[in-house]
Amino acid sequence: MKFSPLPSRRPVLEVAAGERLLAWASVPYPNAGGPSSVGGTRDALYLPERLPWEQVASADWDQEESTLRVVEVGQFGEPNPVHVIRLDDAGRLLQLVRERVTASIAVQRHVAVQGRRSVRVLARRAPGAHGELHWFVEYDEGLDPSDPRVDAVVQEALAAARSDVGV
Numbered sequence: 786m787k788f789s790p791l792p793s794r795r796p797v798l799e800v801a802a803g804e805r806l807l808a809w810a811s812v813p814y815p816n817a818g819g820p821s822s823v824g825g826t827r828d829a830l831y832l833p834e835r836l837p838w839e840q841v842a843s844a845d846w847d848q849e850e851s852t853l854r855v856v857e858v859g860q861f862g863e864p865n866p867v868h869v870i871r872l873d874d875a876g877r878l879l880q881l882v883r884e885r886v887t888a889s890i891a892v893q894r895h896v897a898v899q900g901r902r903s904v905r906v907l908a909r910r911a912p913g914a915h916g917e918l919h920w921f922v923e924y925d926e927g928l929d930p931s932d933p934r935v936d937a938v939v940q941e942a943l944a945a946a947r948s949d950v951g952v
Contacts, residue, residue: 796822801835804828810853810875823853823870825881828911830855832868839889839909839919844882846875853879858909858921861930888912892950896942898935902928906942908950918952 796809809824829835832855842856842865852871859865872878892908902925908918920943928935 796824798822798824798831798833800824800826800831801829808877808881810872810878813851813871813873823872823878825878825885827885827913830882830885832870837911838885839911841882841886841889844886846879851875853882855882861922861924885912891918892946894942894946896938898925898928898938902926904928904935904939904942906939906946908946918950920947 795806796811798806798809800806804826806824807826809822811822823833824831829837830841836855836857840858842858844856845854846852847854850871851873852869853875855868855870857866857868889909889912890907891910892906894906895903896906897903904925905923907921907923909921910916910918922930922939922943924930924935930936930939
C-alpha cells in the first residue's frame with residue numbers, strides 16, 4: 786500500500802541561498818500581489834522582501850489586532866520605513882524576531898543630553914557574525930543633532946562605546 790506524503794505546512798517563501806526558513810506565519814487576507822506568509826531565517830526577516838535583522842529598528846506585536854509592526858532602521862531626518870502585517874498564529878515567528886533583533890545589538894547606550902532628552906548610541910551587526918559594526922544614534926524629539934553641545938555629547942558617547950568594544 787502506497788501513502789501520499791502529507792502536505793507541508795512550510796510556506797512557499799523564497800529565501801537567499803544558504804538560508805533556511807526557521808519560523809513563519811500566514812497572512813490571513815493577502816492583498817493582490819501581497820505576501821501569503823512572512824518568515825524568518827537566521828539572517829533575515831522576509832516580509833516578503835529580505836530585511837536583514839540588523840536593519841530592524843523595532844518590532845511590536847498587537848495582540849488584539851493580530852498585527853506585526855516592523856520599523857526599519859532609517860536615515861536621520863527621514864521617516865523610517867514601517868511594515869504592518871496581519872498574521873495568523875505568529876507565536877514562533879514572534880519568538881524568532883525577538884531573539885534575532887536582540888542578537889543583532891552589540892552595544893546599546895542611553896545618554897542624557899538636556900534635561901529629560903537623551904540619545905541612544907547603538908552598534909549592530911548581523912547576528913552571529915563577527916564582521917563590521919554599524920553605528921547608529923537615535924535622538925529624542927526636540928534634540929538638534931547640529932547643535933554643538935548635542936554633538937559633543939554624542940561624539941563622547943560614541944568614542945566611549947567604541948573604546949569599550951575595542952574599535
